[in-house]
Amino acid sequence: MATKVNIRDVAKAAGVSVTTVSHALSEAHSSRVNARTVEHIKAVAGDLGYAPNRMASGLRNQRSQILGLVSDEITTTPFAGAMIQGAQDAASEHGHLLMVVNSGLDNELERQEIRALQQHQVDGIIYARMFNQQVSVPGELSGRPTILLDATSEDPALSSVVPDEFAAGESAADLLVAAGHRTIAMINNEDDIPAAHGRLAGFRAGLDRQGITLAADRLVAGHPSTAGGREAALHLLAGDSRPTALFCFNDQMAMGAYQAAGHLRLTVPADVSIVGVDNLELIADGLWPGLSTMALPHYEMGRWAVLKLLDELDNPGAQRVQEKIACPLVERSSVAPPKG
């Protein structure tokens, strides 16, 4: 490697921040910087031999300003768009492009794709999963700048970001108790995944704090689909001592709970209040009445992952962080006080 002028050298010489240089030299963002400053920065960059052609400069300074995002199953996941958009917006704001590849669930293909991204000289990789899970990161990423998105690992060298599942469960409990409910059930996902454990633990803790116990016969687990939610709700809502409110693992299970209520001639929310998690707008907005639900922060997680990756690229010694992002309540019309 001969000279290795990087963006930090330009920023230092020009007396401005790295972000300002990045914007000034990016066709996509130069309008964000004062025109005279752009000229000054371009002159300094020219003097130092920092080239605007990213491909050429990538070979020289070893930064291509391309980030890779490796995900598992974007086809089947309605959340993929928001995660990718959040990552891309953050990348674009900092003069980087995002290259997205998907592996389905094929581990060997995934390793091949990571090597292909590395051949394209990506600066770092966001390793994304389409739901919160613990992963073993492929060996190809070992020692390379990597951030986990909607995933965690046991490797303390990797920063990661996931939703705050526990807090989502707590918020659901708070919402239903505040509306006056005391006889409350939960329809959980039967899968052994962090979201199922975290939401249940938070929900239970939120109820406990209000002196309410989640009775064993008011906790049913099923397949995390509309059919799974429907079946669980038909079971919970049958009989005389039915709960007045249901917290559902996700919006799809909540859609099934609406179907069960309709089948039993119960009205939402007058006869039964229902809360979901996800804020899948197709469902939460589409249901009648609209579903109150905790929004999974996919856009925000995508942004966080890119910003943290850029931070670790600029500062390889930066502290690793295991971040949890809040799931805000989106109130629609599926919660009301219990009758009587």
Add this chain to the structure above:
Amino acid sequence: MATKVNIRDVAKAAGVSVTTVSHALSEAHSSRVNARTVEHIKAVAGDLGYAPNRMASGLRNQRSQILGLVSDEITTTPFAGAMIQGAQDAASEHGHLLMVVNSGLDNELERQEIRALQQHQVDGIIYARMFNQQVSVPGELSGRPTILLDATSEDPALSSVVPDEFAAGESAADLLVAAGHRTIAMINNEDDIPAAHGRLAGFRAGLDRQGITLAADRLVAGHPSTAGGREAALHLLAGDSRPTALFCFNDQMAMGAYQAAGHLRLTVPADVSIVGVDNLELIADGLWPGLSTMALPHYEMGRWAVLKLLDELDNPGAQRVQEKIACPLVERSSVAPPKG
């Protein structure tokens, strides 16, 4: 430009197809080719100076083997994943990577992103929209290899691919008539877009062919949402001379039609058959009973666009094509013969 060895030269010298060379030299796909053939191709490529490092070879032969995909709103569109996956699978099978950028609906940002992709030396661009529409392509793409995905333009120099909206409407008519329905209504999208015109024209033509006229009072247009479909269906299904079957512009409107039927104490499909378009699995699988619907071919369109782009990159004089891809029926349980 000194020598300009490209993949076709390697294929010719090695006596194999371009695809085989692409696979053999791609870390991601060399396993698809016989190991001895891979060795032979690598030797030929080495002799000719065709390098495996894509970034370096991109500078030499002016092919980076990166394709760009520019879309409008992947965040808000559940179809985005399938379109991107189709494009990416086709790119990957041919040794290319796909770089995805999204502009929201900001025209200026879109132009800046296209220039950024061009700075990264992408070989060509897929210009995608998230629903079938006519577009004016930004000047930055003029004269550059470009394929329109889920969009058309008046420029005969641009190949494009969209769903066959007319045939989707015809298939819906065929399905309902074959089940025995004669009193049939359509809930259309009120927007002035190709999908609304095409599906209606095809539906009308399909009924006409069976000697059935779509009466004016059996055609209602509304907002293409669950609420829009519900409102239209409440109108159509009220009264005694109600239709026995509804063709809905999309699955969301069909979900609204189910809600209207439930509200009116009508059962799907015993009292009213319902057909949608999209095959949005969250909805079509989630509804109870499952929704029979025409699948929009997003995955296939994404594939087609990449394959056509690669064809035009290899053969700049290749014929331009305005392709329409069929929307296959996905049968679930929402269509039955009419009562009586």
